[in-house]
Amino acid sequence: MPAAAGAFHVDTTSIPDTLARLRQTFDSGKTRPVEWRIAQLTEIERMMREHEADLAEALRADLGKCRFEAILTEMSFVEEEAKYARRNLAEWIRPQRVRTPLMAQPGRSYIQPEPKGVVLIIAPWNYPLSMVMAPLVGAVAAGNCAVMKPSEITTHTSAAIASILPRYLDRDAFAVVEGGVPETTELLAHRFDHILYTGNERVATIVMTAAAKHLTPVTLELGGKSPCLIDKSADLEVAASRIAWGKFINAGQTCVAPDHVLVHREVAQRFIEALSQRIKDFYGEDPSQSPDFCRIASERHAARFAELLKGQKIHLGGRVDVEKRYVDPTIVLDPAPDSALMREEIFGPVLPVITVDEMHHAIKFVADRPKPLALYLFTKSKALEEAVLERLSAGSVCINDAVIFMVSPELPFGGVGTSGMGRYTGWYGFETFSHMKPVMRRSFRFDAPLRYPPYSDKKAKLLKFVR
Missing domain, CATH: 3.40.309.10 (Aldehyde Dehydrogenase; Chain A, domain 2)
Incomplete structure (x- = not known):
């Protein structure tokens, strides 16, 4: 079901309280169950279908974009991204078994995806809907809370996102911050668990500098001369x-x-x-x-x-x-x-x-x-x-x-060098917004003495057989 209607727009003064609310939601474990994630992804799909006309009109007002192009590059793109994530999520969240070396036997090793926390998505003006929503799909699939900052240049689309999104997504887990430089500056002063920025190289350096103060990982989708x-x-x-x-x-x-x-x-x-x-x-x-x-x-x-x-x-x-x-x-x-x-x-x-x-x-x-x-x-x-x-x-x-x-959701999207760092879409969006947590589980049986002091030449010779 869609979230109850209410204010989704966040002004500068309320950013700290909003982030505290999202952090509390994440810490409660609410976003972790696969059922919650699938419900949110389903709502994103529904939002794209049910508000196709409203979103197309906003895109026309901002960019003169025709309805066909708006559907192809914005609404349909997001809907398919959400559908792909929803259909594959059960497989993505499953622990990935990896080999356990002889010295750690008997034991079992695997990689467990876990959500990072509260993430920030800063979107550009050229695809003002899909560049907000496609990264959001990855963040939702991974089980995060998210703050979205649409571009202030495409005002109609930004307003549409802030108005429509709370009718569908969990208001305790997501927020939209509209505005320009002051709002972005205030957001970047706070700690996030991941920041995804799409835009130009100049602003990317500002984002990276702010993120470095909190040791926050970043994904930068930039550009260049293709x-x-x-x-x-x-x-x-x-x-x-x-x-x-x-x-x-x-x-x-x-x-x-x-x-x-x-x-x-x-x-x-x-x-x-x-x-x-x-x-x-x-x-x-x-x-x-x-x-x-x-x-x-x-x-x-x-x-x-x-x-x-x-x-x-x-x-x-x-x-x-x-x-x-x-x-x-x-x-x-x-x-x-x-x-x-x-x-x-x-x-x-x-x-x-x-x-x-x-x-x-x-x-x-x-x-x-x-x-x-x-x-x-x-x-x-x-x-x-x-x-x-x-x-x-x-x-x-x-x-x-x-x-x-x-x-293609099977191909990662991202840059290299000055064209960007990191990647998203499909599995790669899920991976970007997840911590791939390594886990090794050992048995209490057969505690081999080889690794324990005192060491000897005999142990050194045996070591090469168990590495």
Whole structure:
């Protein structure tokens, strides 16, 4: 049953009392039974179904997101994540037997997952619903209490979460804190048992610094410039469709969207033409009139693109309307490597296309830069695929498609290096919010004297047989 209606919103002054209430709930053991966890996961599924229209409207108001895209990337994504966790939870919480060495026999060894406690989830504005709720699924499955901090930039979605969630989840175990920097600063002054932050590298350092004061473990889902390599053997028509979809969904405001393309010179022109046509097929001759093309989250973010595009060679698009938070789906040809467009994560509907003479030049281009959150390769060459996988490091790799790997709950999602640390979704979300507690149970029978002093040469010789 849903929790009784009541205030779920928490202001700055009530944060200490809220955290004390959640800590008391966790210490009571209420969140540990599998039945409680399954009930909460079921309610998350129900919330996504029953408030699909309300949530879609909030996402439309914040990001201009069409209903289909809202369902695909937000509500359905969360519902499937919760369903997957609910169906697999009994297996996940089962103790995992491991080998017991001879010296510890007779005995039994296993790993027992246990919840960490009270966790904090700080979400971004680009997927303002799913980036709150998908990590929450992992926290709930693991048996934790949680505080959620939605983004203050997407105000309609933040308000919807704070309003709707208490009708479904246990109010003694969960809380939503709306607001901006003051609220986040106050939260980070308190001790949590785990913090998951999704956002940019600058704020991540602030989160890590605050967490370090309490020795709190963190998961950081950041970003970076995710490259897309296109070999001359690739099916260019299919590649163009998949890259256009992965890049321009959510108006490019996706942390794993292709940031730039490195394409073999022999097929560059054909690819650019195919990509241009796909953009027109998807969004029409004037994408500003398309009901399927999103808007930028704020005027400040939209204005940034006007600066990024100055002096660039624009093949398609290029319009920026700051007041309407609109940026054209844009193709930029061969920008200078030291330009802001190639230094900063783009995080919008602007796609630089860079030609390379050989694919090993593309590999070196990527290897010389920080490790990305995602890496895309389009090729029919097994040798090139193996070379890329061997040479390049990335949070995730997808061969012959873009972004679609995010739909698999069997694959962990996370970064490496400056693109993030830790991982979640599916089992990996459960693992992130769990302490995997090692347990060894010994018998009182057969207490071998070998380990006890006094030691002798004879014992030393015997030791090598029992290690």
